[in-house]
Every structure is written in structure tokens, then in C-alpha cells.
Amino acid sequence: MIELLQAILDHDNPPQPRVQRAAHQAVVGRRGTVEMLAGDKDPAVRVAARDLSAAIDSHSCEACPSS
Template sequence: MRWHELQHAYGSAAGVPGVLSRIAWGDARVGRDALDDLALWIGELAVFEATVAAVPFLWDLAVAETVKSRAGVIGLLQAVLEHGNPPKPQVQLQAHRAVLSRRSTAAQLTHDRDRAVRAAARDLVTAIDRHPGESCCPVRSGAA
């Protein structure tokens, strides 16, 4: 992945892999702080090219029992699904598809041992089921 060629809310996404690693391997505080940073970069305000690239990694983190902030990761996946990028509808559509494509994973997480993960997963499944699909982001022919 060429993260340095991708953009997030504040510019180059070159730092995203390091933040993903802190979420994956950090203790509860480090993971939570890294997740807060990542949310600002790729999902809380709008979705970006870096969001599309990060979503598969977020799904991997959501199912990894060693990750201390899995409920937060699932919440970020829901934020991605709920936010857009009207000037870049193709990016929005790709980001939403990346979340929607793993509904079965979210459904599995509703049976997780961790109560917070179960609750976050239920909220995500509900958001996925309520999502309007392709009509969420009309892409004009030739749009970037």
C-alpha cells in the first residue's frame, strides 16, 4: 500500500500504518489514543481515499481479540458508514462498500465474549441494515 500517496482529512496518509499498529499492539490507553487520531483522520468528519484503504485493516482489528479497543474500532467502522464526501462521491461509495461488504463479520461480533464489542457490533449491524446502499452516494459518470 502506498499510504503516502493517499489523503486523509489533514493531508498525507503516510502516518496511518503507524496508527493502525498502535491500535493493534498498544495497551488500552495507547490504542484508544491512536483510535481517536485515526477517527479524526479518516472517518469522523468525512471519508477519504485513506478511509477506503484503512477499512479492511479496521475489520481485521475488530476481530482480533488481542486488540484492546475493538468496540471503538467497530464504532469507527460505523462512523465511516455514516459519513460521506459529497465532492468525491466515488470515494464515499468505495468507503461505504468496504464497510457494507463485511456485514457477516459484524453479525458474528454480536456474539463476542466482550459486552462492549457485542453492543458496538449490534449498532453497526443496524446501521448496515438501514444503509440505503448504492443510492447513498450518486456517482455521476466521469466523477473522480
């Protein structure tokens, strides 16, 4: 998900840290949804939620507030 957002933002466009930061905050702001999906009955949904959570936790770039 994060890589998709980055690819969209980077495609033939100059870096836009404010837009990137807003996109990142939108993803992180849905952390509760990821946590809810991590408890889903479907194992594939749980794996996808775990992978997205790990990507959010390990992501770092110049637009991230924590960078």
C-alpha cells in the first residue's frame, strides 16, 4: 500500500513532501482498521493485515514525520 502511494506520487511528478506526508498520515490513521482485520476469521485477511502493519511500522522516508 505504501509503495503504491509512493509510486503514484512519484510518477512524473516532482517530490511533494506535504502531499506525501498527508498520504502517509491517512494510512497510519487507519491503524485501527488494520488491527481489526488482524483478528478476522479469514487467515488470508489476517496475513494481509499483519503484512500491512509491518510495512507501516518499518516505513521511513523524507516525508514521514518520524524521519
